[in-house]
Structures are given as structure tokens and as C-alpha cells.
Amino acid sequence: MEREDLGALLAQLMRRVMEAERPILDAQGLSMWGYAVLSRLADQPIQTQQALAKAIGYDKSRLIPLLDTLEQDGLLTRQPDPTDRRAHTIALTPEGTARLKATKSAIHTMEEDLLAPLTASQKQTLFIALSRLKP
Amino acid sequence: MEREDLGALLAQLMRRVMEAERPILDAQGLSMWGYAVLSRLADQPIQTQQALAKAIGYDKSRLIPLLDTLEQDGLLTRQPDPTDRRAHTIALTPEGTARLKATKSAIHTMEEDLLAPLTASQKQTLFIALSRLKP
DNA sequence: GTAGATGATAAGCACGCGCACATGATTTGT
DNA sequence: ACAAATCATGTGCGCGTGCTTATCATCTAC
Numbered sequence: 001m002e003r004e005d006l007g008a009l010l011a012q013l014m015r016r017v018m019e020a021e022r023p024i025l026d027a028q029g030l031s032m033w034g035y036a037v038l039s040r041l042a043d044q045p046i047q048t049q050q051a052l053a054k055a056i057g058y059d060k061s062r063l064i065p066l067l068d069t070l071e072q073d074g075l076l077t078r079q080p081d082p083t084d085r086r087a088h089t090i091a092l093t094p095e096g097t098a099r100l101k102a103t104k105s106a107i108h109t110m111e112e113d114l115l116a117p118l119t120a121s122q123k124q125t126l127f128i129a130l131s132r133l134k135p
Numbered sequence: 136m137e138r139e140d141l142g143a144l145l146a147q148l149m150r151r152v153m154e155a156e157r158p159i160l161d162a163q164g165l166s167m168w169g170y171a172v173l174s175r176l177a178d179q180p181i182q183t184q185q186a187l188a189k190a191i192g193y194d195k196s197r198l199i200p201l202l203d204t205l206e207q208d209g210l211l212t213r214q215p216d217p218t219d220r221r222a223h224t225i226a227l228t229p230e231g232t233a234r235l236k237a238t239k240s241a242i243h244t245m246e247e248d249l250l251a252p253l254t255a256s257q258k259q260t261l262f263i264a265l266s267r268l269k270p
Numbered sequence: 271g272t273a274g275a276t277g278a279t280a281a282g283c284a285c286g287c288g289c290a291c292a293t294g295a296t297t298t299g300t
Numbered sequence: 301a302c303a304a305a306t307c308a309t310g311t312g313c314g315c316g317t318g319c320t321t322a323t324c325a326t327c328t329a330c
Contacts, residue, residue, distance in 0.1 A: 005174065006246045006250075006262075006265075008174065010265065012269040012270075013145060014146065014149055015192055017141055039140065048278090049277080049279095050278085057147070059318055062318085064279055064280080084276095085327085107142070108138075108140075111140075111141045117267050118267060122264050125261070127139070129257050129260070130144040130145065131139065132252050133252065134151070135147065183308085184308065193287095194288055195308090196288090197287075200309095220295080220296060222296095222306090223307085223308070271330100274328085275326105276325100276326080276327070277325085278324090278325085278326105279325105280322080281321085281322085282319100283319085283321105284318095285316100287317095288314095290311105290313085291311085291313105293308105293309085293310085295306100296307080297305080298303100298304080298305070299305090300301100300302095300304105
């Protein structure tokens with residue numbers, strides 16, 4: 001008995017998740033990548049914008065206009081880094097933190113719904129496995 | 136403690152898998168979508184090309200030229216369907232079957248390598264969970 | 271102190287994608 | 301028998317992507 005391709009299974013689930021996320025992100029006025037940026041910023045402080053781009057797997061030249069809009073929306077600030085005047089320190093604003101929290105909460109609720117067919121133990125193993133594999 | 140987003144975890148793993156698949160597919164002279172088509176065809180007989188497109192999540196208008204190249208490469212045949220002369224019956228050629236088998240085998244070897252950090256039980260649960268969630 | 275690396279930014283290119291629409295052949299519903 | 305749906309196919313649009321190159325400011329190494 002041949003098992004299915006990991007890639008195919010991942011792709012199908014990805015599609016489902018992204019479809020379910022879209023309306024949530026729209027309601028919060030965030031793009032997929034905007035959400036990724038905010039999530040990453042809340043996670044751990046990041047040194048440079050390039051490191052941020054790499055961390056979320058986004059093109060560094062496309063990151064600039066994305067950060068522009070997030071800054072215009074008042075969700076983050078770019079300050080000149082005092083220790084390296086080439087670099088900019090990026091920080092979430094309180095509003096950015098709040099928006100991220102609301103979005104993350106809605107997304108996690110959606111995920112729980114989507115994961116309903118699994119037992120608690122399966123859910124746990126799924127997350128452990130994905131975390132361990134990610135790289 | 137906040138767990139990571141399912142979407143983010145999936146996206147990261149997807150990237151890894153696709154990166155690892157690319158050289159294999161290149162070596163076999165198949166595109167990602169070409170491989171998806173062959174896999175789906177070998178899986179179960181499919182009625183229409185539109186159903187095929189939907190099954191693999193590909194645009195139906197983009198499927199046509201893809202089938203053209205696969206047919207030119209001698210991997211599949213399109214025959215007029217005798218029961219419905221609008222439709223075409225798509226079938227893998229022996230060469231198509233062989234190419235698919237070789238590719239699938241290489242990909243599964245790669246996947247096993249990638250899944251090495253997991254225990255057998257975790258691997259099994261991962262596939263069960265993904266399969267259950269995919270529809 | 272000068273050369274080379276690094277950071278942010280801008281602009282442009284070629285792809286692949288989803289989507290919407292059109293057409294012609296054929297089948298289906300009534 | 302006639303209208304509406306269906307199938308394969310083709311075309312064109314707009315968008316987002318990764319990639320490359322260039323510019324300017326600043327830092328680092330020798």
C-alpha cells in the first residue's frame with residue numbers, strides 16, 4: 001500500500017488553511033505577509049530587516065513596501081538604530097500588538113475548528129512533528 | 136504558552152519539501168504539476184479534464200497546455216471518449232507509469248530522509264492527521 | 271584611511287498563477 | 301426540437317513572486 005506524497009498532503013492542507021485564514025485577515029486589514037511580519041516581530045527581537053525577510057521567507061526587496069504600509073497603518077515603527085546607523089530598529093506599536101493578538105486569536109479559533117477531526121493526542125503529535133521538521 | 140500557527144508551520148515545511156523535490160523532478164524531466172497529474176491519473180480513473188484540474192487544485196485553462204506537453208513526452212494519451220464525444224479519456228502510457236514510479240520512489244526516499252527526526256509512531260500519526268484533514 | 275562588506279531602498283524583468291471570458295462541439299432537460 | 305448546461309480549448313488581464321542590479325549611507329578590516 002502506497003502512502004500519499006507528503007508534499008501533496010501538505011499542499012492540500014495548506015490550501016484549506018489559507019482559504020480559512022483569508023476572511024479573518026481581511027477582517028483585520030492584514031495581508032498574509034503582514035501577519036507573518038507582525039508574528040515574527042512579536043516572537044523575538046530581530047536585528048535587521050533582511051533577517052526579518054529571511055525569517056519569514058519573504059523577498060527582502062518586497063519587504064520594504066510591506067513595512068511601509070504596516071508603518072502607515074500604525075502597527076509598527078522604524079527607528080534608526082543608534083548602534084548602527086545603517087540599520088533600522090523595528091518595533092510593534094501597542095496597536096500593532098493588539099491587532100496581532102486579535103488576529104492570532106481568531107486564527108487559532110479557526111484552526112481548532114479545522115483540527116476538530118483529530119484527537120487531542122493526534123493534534124499534539126501533529127504540532128510536535130511539524131515543529132521538529134520545519135528546519 | 137502560545138503554540139505556533141499551523142499555517143506558518145505548514146508553509147515552512149512545504150518550502151523544505153519543495154526545495155528537496157525540485158532536483159528530483161528536474162532529473163526526471165517533470166514539473167511539479169506534471170507530477171501531480173501523473174500521480175492523480177495513476178491513483179484512480181478520472182472522468183473529465185476539469186475533474187482532474189479540480190482534483191489536483193490546478194487551473195483548468197492552464198491544464199490544457201500541461202497535458203499537451205505530457206502527451207508530447209509520451210507519458211499519457213488523450214482519446215476521444217466514446218460515451219461522450221465532448222470529453223477526452225486520459226490514460227497513462229507504460230512510459231508514463233514507469234516515469235511516475237521512478238519519480239515517486241525517489242521522492243519517497245527523500246521524504247524518509249527528511250522525516251528521519253521523527254519516530255515511526257510520530258511519522259504514522261503525521262500522515263494519518265494530514266490525510267484526515269486534507270479534504 | 272582606504273577598500274570592501276553590509277544595510278535600506280528603488281526599479282525592472284520574466285514567470286506562474288487565478289480568473290474571467292469566448293468559442294465550438296455535444297449532451298441533457300423539458 | 302430547442303434552450304441550457306457541459307466539455308475542451310484558447311486568450312488576455314492583473315497580481316504577486318523571486319531575482320537582479322543600482323544607489324547611497326555607514327560600518328569593518330587591514
